[in-house]
Amino acid sequence: MRTLAALFLLLSTCTSLSAHPPWGIAVDKTGNIFFTDMAHNGRGSVWMVGPDGTVKLLLSDFHSHNVNLMPNGDLVVAHGEETHTLVRLSFNAARTDVVSIDTLISTTDIKQFNGGTTFTAPSGNTFFQINKYVWKLDARGRSQRVSRFK
Numbered sequence: 001m002r003t004l005a006a007l008f009l010l011l012s013t014c015t016s017l018s019a020h021p022p023w024g025i026a027v028d029k030t031g032n033i034f035f036t037d038m039a040h041n042g043r044g045s046v047w048m049v050g051p052d053g054t055v056k057l058l059l060s061d062f063h064s065h066n067v068n069l070m071p072n073g074d075l076v077v078a079h080g081e082e083t084h085t086l087v088r089l090s091f092n093a094a095r096t097d098v099v100s101i102d103t104l105i106s107t108t109d110i111k112q113f114n115g116g117t118t119f120t121a122p123s124g125n126t127f128f129q130i131n132k133y134v135w136k137l138d139a140r141g142r143s144q145r146v147s148r149f150k
Contacts (some may be wrong), residue, residue, distance in 0.1 A: 024066035080116030
């Protein structure tokens with residue numbers, strides 16, 4: 001209950017509404033809650049609330065709509081403002097601290113990768129949309145169009 005109260009308190013400090021709010025929230029097997037927030041720390045934040053209610057800032061000035069948990073517990077998050085970036089956060093065994101942040105792709109070419117609308121599947125492939133198509137970004141950073149509609 002304290003975790004939900006802490007989450008509510010953090011979100012209620014928002015002083016303005018965004019025209020395109022974040023929708024990302026995920027819970028790992030240890031009870032950590034990860035979510036995005038576009039109202040704090042520059043262009044936005046990615047947060048973790050631990051099972052004991054502790055709140056940790058994971059990324060700041062990071063404009064993200066969504067968070068994705070991988071089967072191994074890593075968190076994959078995309079930034080979608082000016083520079084479009086996809087990062088993977090890995091945690092220590094206790095799941096209390098980030099031990100590494102790896103940049104999977106970073107580009108200013110929105111046709112190469114659009115960080116604003118992404119989903120990372122358990123396979124490790126990231127899907128995004130741009131120019132009315134759906135694209136797949138593989139683990140090597142190569143994009144492939146996967147939709148036929150326009």
